Amino acid sequence: MALTKEAYRALEDIVGARYLTEEAAVLEGYCFVWGNEMFFGDRFSPRPHAVILPGSTEEVQAIVKLCNRYAIEYKAHASGFCSAALAGPKGFLSIELRRMNRILEIDEKNMFAVIEPCVTAGELLLEAMKKGLRSYSGSSPTSSIVASATSYIGLSSSQISAGYGGRNPLGVEWVLPDGEILRLGSLGTGAGWFTGDGPGPSLRGIMRGHTGPSGGLGVITKAAVKLVPWYGPAKMETKGKPPSYTVDVPENFRVFTLIFPSREKLYEAFGLINEEAIAFACSRRGPFTMVAGMTGSNKEAWEIWKEGYFQKKCANSLALIMDASSRREMDYKEKVLEKILERTEGEMFPENAHGQSARFVHALTGQGGVKGVFRATGSFSTGANADEALVAMLKANEMGYEVKQTFGKRGVVLDDDDPTWLTATEENTSGAHQEFAVRYDPLDPQSIKGAAEIEAILGKLWLEKNIDIASFAGAFGLLAYGGKIHEMAGPKCLDYHIWMRKIKNAFDPNCVSESSYYIKPEEETSPQK
Amino acid sequence: MPLQDFKIYMERCSRCSYCKWVPHMKMTERKFATICPSIAQYEFHGWSAGGRMVAGLSLLRGRIDYSDTLLDMIYQCQMDGGCDVSCKNQTDLEPLETMLELRAKCVRDGHVIRGHMPAIQSLRREDNMMQSPKAERGKWAEGLDVKDITKDRVQVLYHAGCRLSFDKELWNIARGTVSLLRDAGVDIGIMGKEEVCCGGRAYEWGYQEELARYAGRNAKAWEASGVKMVVTSCPHCYQTFNVLYDKIGMRVNVQVLHITQFLDFLIKENKLQLIKEVPMEVTYHDPCHLGRLAEPWIRWNGVEKKVMGQLIVQDPPKEFRRGANGVYDLPRDLLKSIPGLKLVEMPRIREYAWCCGAGGGVKEAYPEFALRTGLERMKEAETTGAEATVSACPWCQRNLLDVVKTMDTRMKVYDIVELVQQAL
Incomplete structure (x- = not known):
């Protein structure tokens, strides 16, 4: 239902006409986003009633109060780069916060x-x-x-x-x-x-x-x-041309791709690196993600992939970035790494400056993710979880790999040989987060279906095996759509979903804060299993 | 290519918003971290390349119809291509080409911008975008006694372009160029009132047929004159002759150079010597049409196919134009070769330069937006401490001069030729 004229005018009074719109052409930009096709069968989710751009806390507060008065559902977003930010089963007032950027x-x-x-x-x-x-x-x-x-x-x-x-x-x-x-x-x-x-x-x-x-x-x-x-320079200097910009890795940093003879050895090294607290960043990404991140186009990635070199050499690999405040600290960290590699039969994979730059920039800024996951097929889905128990993550990792490979070999999702990603968390002694990146074509219904099936199978598997239920339940917004994940996982985990719902209802008595990616305010009578 | 052919790119936009920002590895100052004047001014997502991709898709799918707001969203954009560079630094999409086709669809469907019509009518009636009589086209050269290629045989044609031909305040640039080329011994001529528009700006506004028409007329005239080379001060003309004519399959068999390229050649050949001191600190503004948009056209006729199950590749392989191969170094080299002159750089340069504000029909239809965009550029220029901003484009020059009039600044705006003249 569109906003009433009265409500629209009241909103306009808060932010001014310039920062409020219900023009269909403009609203289209707020219901088209990564991930929508997984839930709505289309790149477009239902259109918002209006989009409003507040410029201050006071304006946000006035908008929210007004939404309560007029029973208008609302949801705020910042960059708007995922389905959870913009989508819902029906229209609402979309609050874009881009003017609040100080x-x-x-x-x-x-x-x-x-x-x-x-x-x-x-x-x-x-x-x-x-x-x-x-x-x-x-x-x-x-x-x-x-x-x-x-x-x-x-x-x-x-x-x-x-x-x-x-x-x-x-x-x-x-x-x-x-x-x-x-x-x-x-x-x-x-x-x-x-x-x-x-x-x-x-x-x-x-x-x-x-x-x-x-x-x-x-x-x-x-x-x-x-x-x-930050032990690097005040400004990073970049060389090269798009799409292959390169930075020089600062002198207080080291970038390694480490390769291991088996997954077991990789896991052991991963645990040791965490435990020894030598990493600025440490993650397993897999050969295709590596290749995608260091190339300028799918064509270039495909040329490299065909050679089979990265699949062979980097199937069990970790990207490790280390930083240090002094030469002495770096010496220490390098010695620790040497010992870890000795113990786990690991080696340093020779990478050129461009490859090193790609790993470093990704670790520092997250840049490269779009290359790594969207460029290949147009989209990706992921299920993620994070836990203090590394062993649980490794189990989830193994399961994810097997399931994804089955679909990859059928060709419905990218057959990329990538294991699930594994990234060290700050719980140094044992923790990690893991994700399975399933690259699919958002224009191909079979591919979307395949990606959705992988998520469903893995969700069920993890639940059955009691793997990391607590974080799995809330770990990724894509899965959380409609709150169904919580209904599934809650009974296995102290009925947390009941508490979550109580919080929702206590804080949002008029049920106006759109919560389709959080938890439904009303109780689910027949939870999906 | 009709808009329909760009559907795959529109559908694959992930809404990552990279199109709004300078490529992140090139960001040096937060204040100057954005690349898109349109989203900076109008705020809603639709005023970005990603937003326009969605709008195009919606239009094709019949989810929305034309409206004044949609047209503003499409046309309040300089088409400067910064978004294209940032997006394609990470993806294999084609946002700028999609936006061009979206504009072409608007025009084909009869939905045009009122503010563009005087220039378009002028083009159709007077062969120029400046709403001036074609008979007055050669007036800028009065008294120069330069050869007329419709009567005399010459080696090099100087194409002034619409802006320099009719903007009296800038005539000194065209006149100065002709003088210094003649002094360097170049056998040069002009077409005077017979010169016509390149058609590039109209194409950028969605009037694609005009480009073909003027490509044909220019090719015919140049061929008939027997010129070996065309030199122009206008990056729009340069880009149109070299890139757009090629794009529509009408590449001309005459070498076309921008004046900065030709001056560089003359200096290297010792035909021009920059000897006088020009004690000045300047910053260089990269014109979009000489920089990222001037990258040669890469013809590709192929299809997409999938390997590895779902990896999208093009068959035959496609090289994407990602903005790095424009004319960036020569103007800088030219400035550096002027004795006493010091070049300092702005935060946003080369393929990630901020637009002057004049392109894409914005100066004509949304003049306030053009000025605001130019103002941001001049403020960026001021942060370098330079005394002057130098450009190599009369459209940039016009807009930046207009901006400076609204500012409390001592900063000057020069065309690069004006400084070269001072050094002779």
């Missing part, structure tokens, strides 16, 4: 930045680097740091050294679903932004839990996020 403060001494929701990972990194700091990278340089820290997943290739999203928010300003403003952590007692916990309300578990409510629980309007030391 870096309010970079506190060098206490190592945090206070930012608005549409500051991108790339932008914050640029500014932080000038002060010898960096933030965690998010999934791409265009992604919103606030969104990934407070609202949506928050996985990052450098999470082992900078923390994944959920570990990063400090003080947070939150417009609750009913329009009240809640300030979390030290901000709540007027003590500044420096901590997300006391003094002040420590509600990170409610605000985002493991992976965030995907826009289903009000709007985050400001947040402080942690920064960590």
Whole structure:
């Protein structure tokens, strides 16, 4: 149902006519996004009623209050780069936060930045680097740091050294679903932004839990996020031409692709690298992701792939980036790595400067993800989970690989030989997050169906085997659509879904904060199994 | 190619928004991290390459119909190609070509921008986009006593282009160019009032038939005159002659050079010597049509096929135009060869340069937007500490001069030829 004239005028009064629209041509840009075809059978999801662009917390609050008064469902987004940000089973008021893009403060001494929701990972990194700091990278340089820290997943290739999203928010300003403003952590007692916990309300578990409510629980309007030391230059120098720009790896960094004789050895090395805390970033990506990331086109990737070299050499490989504050620290880390390689029969794969640059840039900024996953077939689906128990992740990893290979060999998804990805998390001793990247063609119904089937099979398998249910349940917004994952996983995990629903209903009494990627406010009578 | 043929690219846009940003590895300043003037000004996603891809798809699928808003969304864009560079740094899509075809569809379907009509009517009646009588086309050269190639045989034709022919404030650039070429011993002539538009700007606005018409007329005239080379000060003309004519299968058999390329040649051949000091610190603005849009056309007739089950590759293999092979170094070399002159660079340069604001029909239909875009460029130029911005395009020159008039600045705007003249 479109907005009433009265409601539209009231919204217009808040932001001005320039920043509100219900023109069909404009709304189309807010219902077409990666992942839609998996849920809606089309690249387009239902069109929003209107799109509004607030410029301040006060405007967001006024919009949310008005939505409560007129019973208008709303959902806010930053970059809008996933189905959860823009889509829902029916129209709603889409709140785009792109005008709220200020870096309010970079506190060098206490190592945090206070930012608005549409500051991108790339932008914050640029500014932080000038002060010898960096933030965690998010999934791409265009992604919103606030969104990934407070609202949506928050996985990052450098999470082992900078923390994944959920570990990063400090003080947070939150417009609750009913329009009240809640300030979390030290901000709540007027003590500044420096901590997300006391003094002040420590509600990170409610605000985002493991992976965030995907826009289903009000709007985050400001947040402080942690920064960590950056041992590179204030500005990176880039050489070359598009699509093959190259950076020189800074002298305080090392970039390695490590290869192992078996998966078991790789897993052992992965655990040891985590345990020894020598990594800036450490991940298993697989040969096709490596090739895609270092090439300028599918054509180039295909030429390399045909030779079979990477499949043969890098089937069991890890990308490791190390940083150090001094020569002495780097010497130590290199010696540790040497020992790990001795023990796990690992070797360093010889990579040229361009390959090294690709790994380094991806670890630092997340850039390369689009090349790595979208360019090949047009889209990809993924299921992810993260856990402190590496062994559970490895099990999930093995299962994911087998299932994906079956579909790959049938040709319905990319037959890329990639194992599921594995990325070290900051729980150094044992943790990881893993993802299976299924590259499919969003224009090919059979391919979409194949990708969806893989997700369904893996979801069921993990559930049956009790693998990492807690994080699996909320780990990826794509799976969470309609809340059905929670209905499936909750009974196996302390009925967390009931608590989640209670939170939703308590904070959103009028059920206006669109929550199709979070949890349905009403109870599911017959959960899907 | 009709818009329908670009559907695969539209459908495969992931909405990553890379098209709104300078390629991330090239970002140096947050303040100057964006590449798209359109989204910067109009904010909604539709005012970006990704948004226009969606709009095109919606139109084809009948989900939306034409409206004033849709036309504004499509046309409030300089078509500068920055989005194309950023997108294709990561993908194998074709956002700029898709947007060109979207405009062509609008025109074919009879949905045109009112603000463009005076220029289009002028083109059709007077063979120029400047709403001026064709009889006055050669007036800029009065008193120069330059050869007329419709009467005299010459080796090199100087094509002034519409902007320089009719913008009196810029006539000194055209006149200066002719003078210095003659002084260098170049056997040069002009076409005077017989010169016609290249057709490139109309093509960019969606009027594709005009391009073919003017390609034919120019080819015929040049052939008849027997010229060996065409030199132009206008990057739009340069890009049209070299790239767009080739694109539509009407490549001419005459070498076409931009003035910066020809000056570089003359200097290397010792026919021009830059000897006088020009003690000045300047920054160079890359014109889009001399830079990323000037990359040679790459003809490809093939089909997509899938390997590895779903990997999309082109058969035969397709080389994508990704913006890196424009004319970037020669203008800089030219500036550096001027004694006493110091070149300092802006944050956004070469294939990721910010547009001056004048292209794509924006100057004609949305003049305020053109000025705002140019203002951002001039502010970026000011951060370098340079005394002047130098460009090599009369359209950039016009817009940046208009911008400077609205600013409280001591910064000047020069065409590159003006500085070369000072150094002779």
